[in-house]
Structures are given as structure tokens and as C-alpha cells.
Amino acid sequence: MNTPDIEAFSKLIGCLYDGHIEEDPYNNFLYGVRQTIDATFASITMREPTGDDGGLLFVSCDKLQKTLIDDHTNPYTDRYYTANLMTNLPWGQVITLNECYPYSSLEETELYRFCMVPLDIYHMIGMDLRNANGQRFSVRFARPKSADNFGPEEREFLTLLSPHIQRAVANGMQLIQLDNERKLYSKTISKQSIGIITLDERGKVITRNAVADELIREKDGIHIVNDHIHLDSQAARTKLNGYIEEVVQAQRAQAPAPVNALSVDRPSGKADLEILIKPMMIDKTVEPGHTPHMIVFINGPEKRYDIDIRLLMSLYGLTRAEAMLAKHLAEGANLDQAAGDLGIARNTARAQLRSIFAKTGVSQQSMLVSLILKSLVTFS
Numbered sequence: 377m378n379t380p381d382i383e384a385f386s387k388l389i390g391c392l393y394d395g396h397i398e399e400d401p402y403n404n405f406l407y408g409v410r411q412t413i414d415a416t417f418a419s420i421t422m423r424e425p426t427g428d429d430g431g432l433l434f435v436s437c438d439k440l441q442k443t444l445i446d447d448h449t450n451p452y453t454d455r456y457y458t459a460n461l462m463t464n465l466p467w468g469q470v471i472t473l474n475e476c477y478p479y480s481s482l483e484e485t486e487l488y489r490f491c492m493v494p495l496d497i498y499h500m501i502g503m504d505l506r507n508a509n510g511q512r513f514s515v516r517f518a519r520p521k522s523a524d525n526f527g528p529e530e531r532e533f534l535t536l537l538s539p540h541i542q543r544a545v546a547n548g549m550q551l552i553q554l555d556n557e558r559k560l561y562s563k564t565i566s567k568q569s570i571g572i573i574t575l576d577e578r579g580k581v582i583t584r585n586a587v588a589d590e591l592i593r594e595k596d597g598i599h600i601v602n603d604h605i606h607l608d609s610q611a612a613r614t615k616l617n618g619y620i621e622e623v624v625q626a627q628r629a630q631a632p633a634p635v636n637a638l639s640v641d642r643p644s645g646k647a648d649l650e651i652l653i654k655p656m657m658i659d660k661t662v663e664p665g666h667t668p669h670m671i672v673f674i675n676g677p678e679k680r681y682d683i684d685i686r687l688l689m690s691l692y693g694l695t696r697a698e699a700m701l702a703k704h705l706a707e708g709a710n711l712d713q714a715a716g717d718l719g720i721a722r723n724t725a726r727a728q729l730r731s732i733f734a735k736t737g738v739s740q741q742s743m744l745v746s747l748i749l750k751s752l753v754t755f756s
Contacts, residue, residue: 377413377529388412392540396548406436409517409537413530417497417518420545422507424460424514439495461487462516465504468542470534472526473500492518501526501534505542507549515541571674573605577627579620580604582668591674597642597649598674605672612640616651623655623670633670650675688748692735701728705741706748 380388388408395402406418416437423432435441461477473482482488482498492498498521504514517534519526571588573581580603584592592600599606607613619636626633633655639648652673685699694702697720704714715725729741738744 377527377533378411379529379533380412384412389540392537392544393548395544400434401548402434402545403436406434409534410436413517413526413533414523415517415519417495417516419514419516420541421514421516422545422549437495461485462500462502462514464512465502465514467504467506468538470501470503470531470538472531474525496520499523499525501530503534503538503541505538505545507546513545571672571676573672573674574668575605575620575670575672576667577624577669579617579624579670588674591649591676594644596644596646597640607640608643609641612638616653619653620670623653627655627669646676692732694732694735698728698732698735701725702732702744702748705729706745711741 388405391405391408392402395405398404402420406420409415410418418436420434421432422434461482462471462473465471465476495518497518499519500516501518502514502516504512507513517526517530571585571591573584573588576582581600591598597608599608605616607616615638619634619638622636623633635652635654637650637652640651641648652675654671654673656668656670685696685703688694688699688702689696697718700718701714704717705711709717711725711729712722715722718725720728732744733739736744736747738747
């Protein structure tokens with residue numbers, strides 16, 4: 377074993393905690409541990425293959441790709457994962473393969489012949505840990521048969537790393553999941569006829585999306601003047617400025633900031649713009665000035681919504697069939713029309729609607745439609 381000095385250990389820990397943002401997650405960390413304990417193979421198995429799911433493995437090995445996702449091209453994920461000889465290890469304990477399975481019988485197994493021999497794997501050491509959801513994930517390191525088995529030094533070193541691996545991977549996977557959800561919501565909201573403007577701590581415009589730009593270019597009740605939102609209606613303008621000031625004052629006092637909404641007349645005679653002012657979470661100890669402190673959502677009701685059913689499934693736990701029905705209803709169809717469009721019986725649609733009501737907590741179709749449309753703003 378190549379015992380690292382403090383500088384090398386610090387660098388290794390840094391690679392671990394930054395592992396989730398790498399193109400090949402945790403590869404630099406796994407490679408660093410390999411160099412330290414003289415291993416030729418290292419892996420983090422976030423999800424074991426089961427049935428049609430090929431699993432999720434992060435790998436550091438000269439003979440394999442670095443990330444294996446739902447992969448059925450190698451014999452382990454396609455067939456031999458069920459023969460894994462190091463399964464359900466005691467939580468957090470560093471265990472070697474020979475403690476789980478005698479070397480005298482190892483070479484007789486199909487797993488060894490078809491999966492370990494091609495990678496020159498024989499000696500193995502690792503631990504089972506928990507991710508943010510409490511689910512098991514495994515970390516393994518291996519050496520060839522020609523090398524010595526892992527000893528007390530390697531066990532002590534990996535025991536020292538174990539809590540860091542659990543914390544870093546659990547937090548990292550949670551951040552990846554949140555980022556994926558953010559991208560899903562962002563992608564969905566970008567399809568809507570909703571303008572989004574962010575304001576700083578003085579109520580000045582920082583960013584705005586393409587829909588907000590379009591609404592502003594129309595000059596139909598709303599403008600941007602000196603980097604501030606300007607409404608044609610004096611009453612609406614006074615109300616909007618008051619709402620923005622409420623958010624600013626609440627944030628300065630580190631008090632809960634209100635969410636407010638108002639309607640804005642349009643000289644063209646089109647339906648009123650609907651504006652919602654939503655405060656953002658601000659931490660005064662880390663937030664510099666001129667950063668987003670609130671979001672203003674602007675909705676033109678006459679424009680049609682294109683609702684992503686994946687968002688409905690994610691937000692409310694709906695099945696795909698229920699989300700499809702909810703989408704049709706939110707887009708203006710009645711129950712009979714939605715059932716006809718979806719090719720299902722009315723009784724089936726009614727049963728699905730009851731399930732949707734139970735999952736969303738509403739009791740009327742009109743309430744459901746309102747909830748879905750408002751959710752596109754609330755969860756962005």
C-alpha cells in the first residue's frame with residue numbers, strides 16, 4: 377500500500393466530494409484509491425442489475441468503460457449479477473472476498489470464470505453503504521491473483537474513508553436527482569406561455585426568459601423602464617411595487633416573505649395578464665448583492681398550455697394513464713371528450729379521475745385544472 381501524506385489524502389477527499397459533477401462520476405476518486413491500495417479495479421454500484429434494469433455502476437478499470445448504465449453488453453449485468461459473492465455485507469464494515477466465500481471454491485464458479493478472469497480480478501475488498509434514500513450501494517476494490525490479498529493496512533484505510541464515501545455519494549446522488557428534477561421543471565415551464573423575470577434586492581430586473589421578452593415587446597400593459605417592471609395601469613403598478621417592497625422588507629428582516637398575485641389590464645382588450653410575485657430563499661451569510669431575490673411570473677391566459685405529463689407524474693405520483701387524463705382535462709376537455717381522445721371507457725376515466733382526486737387532494741374537476749396550471753408556476 378502507498379500510504380498517502382496529508383496533501384495527497386486531502387486531494388483524494390476533494391475528488392470524492394466533487395465526484396458527482398464529473399462526466400464519469402467518481403472516476404478520479406476511484407482511480408486515486410486504486411493507486412493508493414494497489415488495486416487494478418474499483419467500482420461503486422449504485423443500483424444492482426435486476427431483470428430488465430441493467431443497473432448503475434461507476435467503474436475504474438483499464439478494461440472497462442467508466443460508467444455502466446442499464447448495460448446488458450457485459451456478462452455481469454446481463455447474467456451473473458445474481459451470483460455476486462459479496463452481497464448484503466454488514467453496513468459500513470470493510471470485508472474481503474475470502475471472508476464471504478472460500479478461495480478453494482472460487483475458481484469453480486461461473487462468476488469467476490466469465491466475469492472475474494477476463495478482468496484479472498481475484499482478491500476483493502469492499503463495503504456496503506447507504507444512499508440518501510437509505511438504499512444500499514456497494515464499493516469494491518480488486519487485485520489480480522498474482523498479487524497479495526488485501527491486508528490490515530488497506531482495511532484500516534478504507535474504514536477511514538467509509539463514512540466520507542457514504543456522505544459524499546449520498547449527497548451527490550441527491551444533488552444529481554434535484555438537478556434532474558430542476559431540468560425537468562425548467563424544460564416543462566419553458567414550454568408554457570409563462571414569462572419569468574428575476575429581480576434583485578432592489579427590485580431591479582436581473583434576468584428574463586423568452587416569453588417575458590415577447591410580452592414586453594408587445595407593450596400591451598407591461599414594460600421595462602430603467603431596469604424595473606412598469607405596468608400601464610397606475611393601480612396595478614402601485615400594487616406591484618407594494619408587493620415587491622413587502623418581499624424586500626421581509627427578507628431584510630429575515631422574516632417569511634409573502635407570495636402575492638395581481639391582474640393587469642391590457643389596452644389591446646386581451647384577457648388580463650396574471651402576475652405572481654414569489655420570494656426566493658435568501659441566506660444573508662452567503663448571498664452577495666445583485667442576486668435573484670424574487671421571481672415574477674407573467675401569464676397570458678389566452679395562450680394554450682403544453683403540459684408535460686412527466687411533470688404531473690413527478691409532482692403528484694400519478695400513473696401515466698392518470699397524467700394523460702389530467703393533461704386533457706387541464707387543456708379544456710371535459711371527461712367524455714378526454715375519454716374519447718384517449719380511447720378509454722367513460723367508467724375507466726371516472727375511476728382514474730377518482731384516483732387523481734385522491735392523489736392531488738382536490739374534489740372537483742375545476743379545482744384539479746386550477747391546481748395543475750398553478751403548479752407549473754409554484755414548482756418552477
